[in-house]
Amino acid sequence: MKLNVLLLGKCNYEKALDIQYSILEKRQKGELGDTLILVEHPPVITIGRGGEASNVVASKEYLESMGIDVFETNRGGDVTYHGDGQIVGYPIVNLKELQMGVRDFVHKLEDIFIQLLKDKYNIDAGRYPEYTGVWIGNKKITAIGLAVKRGVTMHGFAFNVNTNLQHFQLIVPCGITDKEVTSIEKLTGEKADFYEINKQVLEYYCKVFNYEGYEELDIRNA
Numbered sequence: 001m002k003l004n005v006l007l008l009g010k011c012n013y014e015k016a017l018d019i020q021y022s023i024l025e026k027r028q029k030g031e032l033g034d035t036l037i038l039v040e041h042p043p044v045i046t047i048g049r050g051g052e053a054s055n056v057v058a059s060k061e062y063l064e065s066m067g068i069d070v071f072e073t074n075r076g077g078d079v080t081y082h083g084d085g086q087i088v089g090y091p092i093v094n095l096k097e098l099q100m101g102v103r104d105f106v107h108k109l110e111d112i113f114i115q116l117l118k119d120k121y122n123i124d125a126g127r128y129p130e131y132t133g134v135w136i137g138n139k140k141i142t143a144i145g146l147a148v149k150r151g152v153t154m155h156g157f158a159f160n161v162n163t164n165l166q167h168f169q170l171i172v173p174c175g176i177t178d179k180e181v182t183s184i185e186k187l188t189g190e191k192a193d194f195y196e197i198n199k200q201v202l203e204y205y206c207k208v209f210n211y212e213g214y215e216e217l218d219i220r221n222a
Helices: 013-028 060-066 102-121 165-170 184-188 194-209
Strands: 003-010 035-040 044-047 069-072 079-082 086-092 126-128 131-136 139-149 152-160 214-216
Touching: 003 013, 003 194, 013 035, 013 069, 013 086, 013 152, 035 194, 060 069, 079 165, 086 194, 102 126, 102 131, 102 139, 102 152, 102 184, 102 194
Parallel strands: 003 035, 003 214, 044 069
Antiparallel strands: 035 086, 044 079, 086 152, 126 131, 131 139, 139 152
16 A cells, blocks of 8 residues: 655645645545645744643744744644654554554654664654653654544644754643653754655654555645
8 A cells, every 4th residue: 555645845824724624524435545645834832731821931922933834633642842853754554454543554654763763863762651752862853742532633743854953942841840852953963954854754654653655635635
């Protein structure tokens, strides 16, 4: 089975969310196979189902002056930030057909970045016992938060490549007060090839989930 891939490029959060819901409905009805949306969002803060608005520490006025929107979403997790230089992935897949539960699915999402970082950048990443996501020591490089609707996943992961890490100071990331965030740029000391890393994410996503490659989905079919 091949994976459908929708490459949205730079796209605001609200529009990408509408596209997610459209593909989710098609996947639930069996009109479309498993699909991964890859996107880069302009700066935005999202609050998950278990989130606390108080974990957005910047004032509403300051965020408005910076052009940073705040959205409440139905994904799991607390508060997170999306912005330029971050690869955001929304897997819209049927868990029953993959024959796995949510916990196993999250575990495999983490495997994608643990393997990619080791193979391509010689960076040793792993899991943190108490928290989801991918970590280098006590610094998170990939956040994960999902929702499952009638057996089909939505929302997903946010992988810091060349992300402006100072923007994470506007929030308490994932509601965790004693940990930090990092990026490939921070770890290597130089800007990474964003286009190339998008291709690497696709490569490792297919590898970890055993898809026979991928096909690009036309936005008109979303």
